[in-house]
Amino acid sequence: MKPMRSITVDGNEAVARVAYRLSEVIAIYPITPSSPMAELSDEWAARGEPNLFGLVPKVVEMQSEGGAAGALHGALQEGALATTFTASQGLLLMIPDMYKIAGQALPGVIHVAARALATHALSIFGDHQDLYAVRPTGWGILVSDSVQSAQDLAAIAHVVALQASLPVLHAMDGFRTSHEVQKIQPLSDKELKELFPFPALEAFRKRALTPEAPVIRGTAQNPDHYFQNREAINPYYRRFPQAVKEAMNRFAGVTGRRYAPYEYFGHPEAERVVVVMGSASLAVEEAVEYLLKRGEKVGMVRVRLYRPFHLEDFLAAFPKSVRRVAVLDRGKEPGAVGEPLFQEVAAAFALQGGEVPLLVGGRYGLSSKEFTPAMALGVYEGLKGEKPRHGFTIGIQDDVSHTSLPYPEVDFEDPASVRAVFFALGADGTVSANKNTIKIIGEETPLYAQGYFVYDSKKSGSRTISHLRFGPNPLNKPYLIRRANFVGIHQWGFLERFPMLEVAEEGATVLLNSPYPKEEVWDRLPRPVQEEILRKNLKVYVVNAYELARRVGLPGRINVLMQAAFFKLSGVLSEEEAKARIKKAIEKTYGKRGRSVLEKNFQAVELGFQAVEPLPIPGRPTSEKGLVPPMVGDPPPFVKEVLGPIALGLGDVLPVSAFPVDGTYPTGTARYEKRGIAEFVPTWDPEVCVQCGKCVLVCPHAVVRAKVVPEEALSGAPEGFPHRKAMWKELAGEFVLAISPDDCTGCSLCVEVCPAKDKRNPSRKALNLAPRLEVREAMNRHWDFFLSLPETPRAGLKLHAVKDVQLLEPLFEFPGACAGCGETPYLRLLSQLFGDRLIVANATGCSSIYGGNLPTTPWSKNKEGRGPAWANSLFEDNAEFGLGMRLALDKKAEHAKKLLPEFREVLGEDLLARLLAEVGPEGVTERRRDVVLLRERLSGLDDPKARDLLAVADALIPHSVWIVGGDGWAYDIGYGGLDHVLASGANVKVLVLDTEVYSNTGGQASKATGLGAVAKFAMAGKPTPKKDLAFMAMSYGHVYVAQIAMGANDAHTLRAFLEAEAHRGPALLIAYSHCIAHGIDMAKGMDHQKLAERSGYWPLFRYIPGEGLKLDSKPPTLPLRDYLYAENRYRLLLQTHPEEAEAFLEAAEEAVRARWERLERLAGHTAIPAS
């Protein structure tokens, strides 16, 4: 009954396997959710895997998607089979080249993991907005609906491109298909060869540019002939659908799998028909089956060929009986009569003439919003009414424009299937174990298998939810499991926060990873959990996987243990068989990494089977513990009612009216979400502390804070509130340091940098880790009291001293960054130094995600309500975006100053003179006072000019624009803009959080990546040295440039921030930011920064226009090898390409030496004075 041979892969891999084999040039750039296609291609090329033609394709990373499209265009001009992978904004960046490629009839292929576009907000999730945006480019567009069809249509796309001599975009649904793991039938090389149109390739090659038979392409044309020339290509588009049909027919002949440009499914005399594209068509298909069984005359047309849209074939797909048609669009085109697919369908019927069925269109599934068969039922039901609604939405509650259709609660799960949902802590291995499980069951048994994984947007302490289905029948279910018969709860802490058992059906099996002995488990469960277990008669099993993982020497890695327990309880395979299969899978995954790891995992398998035991259930709830609300500490209503449900994973229930129209959200909301994710938190010993401030400075999450307060302020302190006399010459009072245990991620950077040791017991420092659950209650009391204490007055603090800076209130707190992040300490510092007058333009990347991903965000406000104002535009335009802000501020200030003299009498000479004077950062307090006076004096005036002035009065305050982003932005995609903005001389400050890779998309190489470092897209080591961005900026002469590393020299970092801010012109800070993608112990991140500096890799310097270069590091004393090989990113090369690694090391040593000498030379000379 089953296919002969099958593989279990996700959509990205299924597509990449085809694209790689059918390409000669692959231009890549990372963007979610398409990055894995590029990563796989790079990995395969690095290991020398040949394509269908026996050569290893050239895989080249570009600086942006625009660059990738340019390279694609060039490769096609030269007659090479070329492809790229992208999504969303990346695809938008390709548009100019897409027009050129299509206009020149070149057979390129782009594989897209279709994704939402950044509008009011960015979203990484799937819909069709991106492919709709490129519909006028002239590319053929094929859309697949499942992992199997993604693979198959990928092949058809390559074939058709050559046959029709036009470029083809092949799209699958981002995440839903690109990341869904399915058992599919692979395409063999033999099959691909049978399909491949070799004669068409020959014809294409003949069109390549060559000086041997020169032609020109890409001319400029005039009004008299451009139009006609543009029309000349029409026959190509006319024959394109035929080429698709032929390719699909041939494909069916070779593989037995049949596709058509437009596929009908349903009643032969259907009256109501839904038109849909992509994975949602599978859900609609299920709904049609359901309705057919109930005798309803319904059907569905699945669109696979969206461009060119072939009228005749499309219309021919409908039964003659059709009366009403609903078109579902996974996109939005505001202001249009309908969404793009609707427009197409409407035009098709209109052009057909005769009796046109009633047509409506609606939107669904934006940003991977669930679309279920039940929702499809709602659409069919909606078509029944007297006047079916056009412009409807399905799957949301639209209480503003009242577009949403209702839909019934119907269960579409197959009773014969195993439906398992696993809740786990990110990075605990659960997801990979589940992927393994799918492989085991999919590839080793006749059962079908499907897996889909939902991830958190927090990068630390995040939650993953795995949805796994296994069964004897095909599992084309592009939606989440809502009724599970197995629920795995791998993280005890989640029980208090998330309603996880909601998904369990009556009598389901629940596997609970408990840190407590079996006897204690029941009483420790929150009452709602106990009640649900009793109500649904759930069978609960427990295992202490953390303890067992520690015992086998894999602390924190509970994956294999829980996987074994799942197999034992689910009974999908016999125990013996399951053990053998898991071990085989482990061997495949871990075998290459050495014997010791393998053995530990084998032990874990045995323990997982042995240790799981049933939980005795007493028959009544015993607990008094409730669930913890998602938002605590008296949150404002918006935070509680809108952000709260999102934090719980219940955002689907929020209606349209809950949301701000323009995507404007309050800042400072992270403080309400106490995530409690740390197992251990630092505790403070005031007697040992030397009050140096280093812990506060390095804390990536702003959970360690200090103040100096008058002694009397402590009169109401809670019991045990730690404090000690302040050790300042200039400051009298008590020094208090507090730590928020439930905001802490437990990264322990603070403990690592603490220099104060207890002289009676050097194993203790001023900060020592303690189990959070034991200390949190008292610490939370202390924290709350600490927050109520007055801020230490800013006046009189020395901002160049770390010791003093620790006392400044941070206006960036509790970001969802990785535990121990190397970027966030710089942002927290920025907020401390200039936060109350700061405007941040933030490039897309890690910092825009931990800085701006809902539900809660870290940029916050002080007690006066002031704080950083933050905005993200895009990845590629951030410097320009920030410059625009600066220009606007300056223009508004100019406008205000022009108006001010008109109110001379009301304001008085003194105030007017003060307001007209230029002030820098140092005058901000006085200027604010004066602006308040200005407002007071103008407030009563009924004068349009006064109102005009008041509207721009804030611009008189010296606000500071900081342009923030990572190295992917600054060195690659945004470099042109950054360079231009620096060159402009505008008064903007640029902070580059340099992790030397694209961290947010999983560590792809950028031009900031060091020579010989292993990164994605640089599997065999980055072959070229890091770009010297500082040197490039210094070459202008007027740009303040500093290279900093907080862990190497914190005082230097402070100094650079202050000098940059004070510089009247552009400033660039390049900040070494250790990163999870470096493969280091993040607790030691600051030590790695030190190693980088001491080895000469990251010398600290400041270039001050007019003064020249100050080389602030001493000559290197540490061998470069000692720094590089302390990090997995470099060590990895030693383990994969040892000989090359040695050569790289020598070259890197030489590069470090050369750069040092150049810096020394420069430091010896004075710069050209600033004019």
Add this chain to the structure above:
Amino acid sequence: MDLKTTYLGLTLEHPLVASASPLTEKLEGFLRLEDGGAAAIVMHSLFEEQVALEEEMLDHYLHYGHESYAEALTYFPRAHEYRLTPERHLDLLSRAKERVSVPIIASLNGISPGGWVEYARLLEEAGADAIELNLYYIPTDPALSGAEVEEVYLSTIRAVVGAVRVPVAVKVGHAFTAFAHFAKRVEGTGAKALVLFNRFYQPDFDLETLSVVPTLSLSRPYEALLRIHWIALLYGRVGLELALTGGVHTGKEAVKGLLAGAQVVMMTSAILERGPGHFRTVLAELKAFMEEKEYASVAEMRGVMSYQKVAEPAALERANYLKVLGSYRLLP
């Protein structure tokens, strides 16, 4: 003058051998040692503990933070294969064997019974002419008796000797209650040689940060005395070849070692300080001594100052200690 020496069944041009050092971490180091005049080369140790650590670290970092956040499900590319320390070590050994004509003795430091045997076999397969077991271990457990520690050592040696065909040497530290007795028992395992003595890393204290810092300083000539002493005591009394390692910097120590009964004399620190060419210097000094004293061969001079042959054997026993103290008392 016959400088030829046999050691572990190998015929060496002379008795000066390069002891395990970082120089052998690269192929070039082997070539330099041979050029410099080493009669045999002991390759740097394959440390099983380090191998395990490397595997675990690789595995840890390949998993660190993975499958947690939707945009970055992993942080490193997947390599098709990893060439970890054992493979690189074995590869280097076999490449060195192809290029170097002097014998190469592989050194091994295991932690598990399985590891010792497996890696010894692999080293043999890769072409090692002999294997030196580096029993580098500090028995810190107060519950562990000296007899138990010795038993662990002996069973390890027996296991390796039983697993490989090439001769096996045993390198140990000097901290034994009854070293001569232990040496005798080593003889019973089938090992062919005893290498005296390992030098341990000495943990030091950083007084500024109140932390422990590991240090390993290069040896000094005075350290050879302890080794020479024990070689003199054991020579001819145990059926093992004795190798001197630690503190040999000049021809003087080399000569003393041979006179005490060493089969070979090994150098590391002096080579690291002065370069591989120092072998030739020491060899010249050895030759000069032999010429002066008219020794026709190394064999002739070997062991003449040993316990068995020296005029006053008691001087090598406790009396030596008394005499030294006495001599101090006589100082002005």
